[in-house]
Amino acid sequence: MRFALLLVFFMLLPSVFSWPSITEIMYAPPSDSSNEWLEIFNPGNESYDLAHCLFEGKNLTGIVPASSYLVLARDPEAFVSSYGNDVPFQSASFGRGLSNSGDTVILGCPEFTETLSYDGSLANKNDLTLERNSRGEWKENIIAGGTPGRTNSIFNIAADFKGLKITEIMPDPSGDDTAERPFGEWVELYNEGDKPIYLGGLVLFDEDDSHELYITDVNTEKMELCPGCYTTVFRNGDSDFDLSRTEDTIRLFTGYPVSENALIDHLSYSQAVEGSSFSRFPEGWFRTLPTPSSANIYTAGCDWRLRIEQSNSIFKGDELAFTVVVERVAGISQNISVKGTLEDLFGKVIKEYQPWTDAAVVNHNSKDYSPNLPDGSYQLHFWLEDLACNDINLGNNDVKTLTAVNPQYQVTESSLEIENIYLGSDEEAEWGDQFTAKINIYKGDETRTAVNIWLEDDGEKVSKTTKINLYDKYKLYPLTVPIQLEPNCNNKLPDGSYDLVVEAFGLRQEEKIKVAGVDSEVCRDYLSYVKELEKDQVKQQKDEQFSITEMPLSTSPGSRLPLKVQILNDAPHTYTVWSYVYRGSRCYSCQDNSQEREQNARKVTLKEDEVGLVDFLLPLDTSLDEGDYNVKVKIIKDDQKTAKELTGTVAVEPLLEEKDTESGLDTAASPGFSADPLQASHRLDTPGIVSYESSSSKAFGLAAFFLVLGLGLLSAVLIWRL
Incomplete structure (x- = not known):
């Protein structure tokens, strides 16, 4: 005890x-x-x-x-x-x-x-x-005269400045930057800690270590900053501290000079707008309306983007799967609502989706789907609804993509087809000519890459051999290739029928063409001709390295204009390719001139003798008048400064009615192509896309095949019923 x-x-x-x-x-x-x-x-x-x-x-x-x-x-x-x-x-x-x-x-x-x-x-x-x-x-202490007989002024002041943050700056105010408070340039500070912070002795700097602004009770609203409180430090006539409107860094140090003190917080910015401040939010810094000494309010625009991700465009039965992704590109976090549909070729809604309804998204979110669908082609369509902020880029709020279900997808056997030989109105070539042929090559489970095209007679070649390489497996290559005939100035080769030969992957395909006539003008001085021919061949190789191989002759306002650009590559190169529709100085595929003409630019990296195919689907403005418009493709090779230009012309005609569009399809079109891509674009209302086909990307060709096949069957049924 x-x-x-x-x-x-x-x-x-x-x-x-x-x-x-x-x-x-x-x-x-x-x-x-x-x-x-x-x-x-x-x-x-x-x-x-x-x-x-x-x-x-x-x-x-x-x-x-x-x-x-x-x-x-x-x-x-x-x-x-x-x-x-x-x-x-x-x-x-x-x-x-x-x-x-x-x-x-x-x-x-x-x-x-x-x-x-x-x-x-x-x-x-x-x-x-x-x-x-x-x-x-x-x-x-921080009170003049001290605090005799009462609690000390710094008794509960924080020992460090970890909770002190720069939360808003005004680098370009309306009026004089050096004006006395409450005007001129200013910096807002915030105490996010749990103890008061005394600001006496702290110094602000711009990016120059000799441009200081001491924080005093003359230029600052309050020197003792309570937890969760704001205060504003004004430039207030200071002569050297100066925030640039183009680019600068603002820094808060424990004292002067910089070399002997600690950095508390800093901010780098660029391109200030007069009268607007830069404000800090959890997502980063944004331009806003100024709110000195109070909580920041986000007032600027936002940018939210939707994407549909797929491992491929064509699937076997129940393997079809896709992911919908929503992501914040600019602005602060929001509550997001997204809806979507899955449609068949005729616009009938097969499934409806609602991935998010008023869901809080900070940076990004995704949702996976695996619908079980019968064979056929489909369109996926998702869009954002009722955004609370002012989205500055509505073009990425709505996304569509085509997909197909085919049990025979990735057929292992390769095939060759000579679809067309372009010889002119007389359907024959002349010795020394260069002509082109449209060839469809499907590469299955095949490791060989070489493709050779030439003209021969009983095994004797009468043309140069065009050589290309195809690297992707399970892919349809629709190609347009040049063939250069021998000049035959000595008449050693007789006129007559010759075989156009395509060899690839152990397969051979032949097509007869007629060759007749020697150009006497060409052969009058054969030696000069040979020299000229060599020069012409170099020029032709440069000119024909790039070509627009597919584009409809006509289109209509508000539709999508499809075109295919082919690159015949000689050595490893990287190309930048873009396209647009224009007349005069105005672009008519740039969303009412709101986007740059290069907005659909893509980089294409090709190996030696590889063929590159770039598909464009250009969204045309709804304001187009009837008449002819120009189509331009620009291509920059490697780091060259000058772009190679390809041009074409397309006629804009009134929009056809849907029933006429469907019934006007050519059901005999070659596999892999729509007889009238324009009509398909009306029906599907597909947005502008760019698809690059090469050894480094997945093929989209078979999706187009099933698209045309479905449309062809539909047309046949309609004709039979009539």
Whole structure:
């Protein structure tokens, strides 16, 4: 029992016998040097008598009440004159006075000794005092004259500046940048910590270390920043601190100079807009309407983008799968609603989707689907609804793509087809001519890549051999290739029928053509002709390296114009390809001239002798008048500065009715092509897309095959019913 009582006694000792301590000192008054004083605080539950204590070697008198203060004043009259009679004080001897350049002060009592040493660098004749904070650290106070007899001004001030953030800046105000507060340039600060922060001594810099702006009570709304509070620091006529409107960095340091102080926060920005501020949000910095010393409000536009991701465009039965992705490109997070449909070739809605309804999305979200569909071709269509922000790019709020289900997809056997030979109206070639042939090559499960095309008679070649390489497996290549005939100036080769030969993957396909006639003008000086031919061949190779191989002759307003660009490559190269429709200086496939003409540019990297096919589906403006319009394709090879240009003409005609469009299809079109791609674009309302076909991308050709096949069957049924 005695042990327990003893334990309780020692546990109570700290609360009963908490000794007084020095909490504040005025060692260098600004005017009257005799107005020095020292504050003592008694945290205990009982009064403390100073009768047995010494200060500066002299006996003290007076009592410090429990949980209260007592000030030892060197000159009581001067103290009362400055602070009044409400502050409890006791006269005390300070000897010859406290040194302004540094000193050690000792308060000695029987139970404890308090020692305070200072160096004169702080609170020196600036009407401020040295105060002790809650962590026992001595700092310069923040209230003129000090706080004798009451809680110290820095007692609960944060020890560091981790919670201090730059949250808004005004680099280009309306009017004079150097105007006095509340005008001119300014910087907003925010305390996200849980303790007040005193801003005295902190310095703002622009990107130049010599361009400083001291934070003072003259240019700042408040010097003590409470938790969760804002304040604004104004330039207020400062001559060197200057925020550039084009590009700059603003930095907050613990003091001056930069080399001797710590960086608290910083921000780099560019392209300021007059009257608009840059505001900080969890998602980043954005231009907004200014809100100095208050919470930032997002007022600028946003950009949300939808994507449909698929591993391929054609699937076998239940392998069909796709992912819908919504992502924030610009702006702050929003609640998002997305809807979608899956349609067949005739626009009938097979399935409806609603991935998100008023769902919070910070950066991006995705949802997977695996519909079980019968064989056929389909269109996936998803769109954003009811965005709360002003989306600055509506073009990526709506996305459509074609997909197909085919159990025989990825047939392993390769095939060759010579679809057409372009010889002119007389259906024959002349010796020395160069003609082109349209060839469809399907590459199945085949590792060989080489394709050779030439003209021969009983195994004897009568033309140059056109050589290309095809790298993708399970892909249909619709190609247009040139063939150069021998000049036959010595009439060694007879006129007659010759075989156009295509060899690839161990397969051979032949087609007869007629060759007759030698151009006497060409062969009059054969040697000169050979030289000219070599020059022409080099030029032709350059000219025919790029070609528009497919494009309809006519289209209509608001539809999609399909075209295919072919690149016959000689050595490893990278090409940049883009296309557009124009007349005069106006682009009519640039969403009412709101987009750049290069907006659909794609990079195409090809190996030696590889063929590149780039498909464009250009969205035409609804405002097109009837008449002829120009189609331009531009191609830049590697790092060349000048673009190669291909041009064509398309006629814009009134939009056909849907029933006429469907019934007007040519069901005998070759596999892989629509007889009238324009009509298909009317029916499916497919958005502008670019599809690059090469060894580094997946084929889309078979999807077009099943599209045409389905349309052909439909036309046949309609004709049979009629």
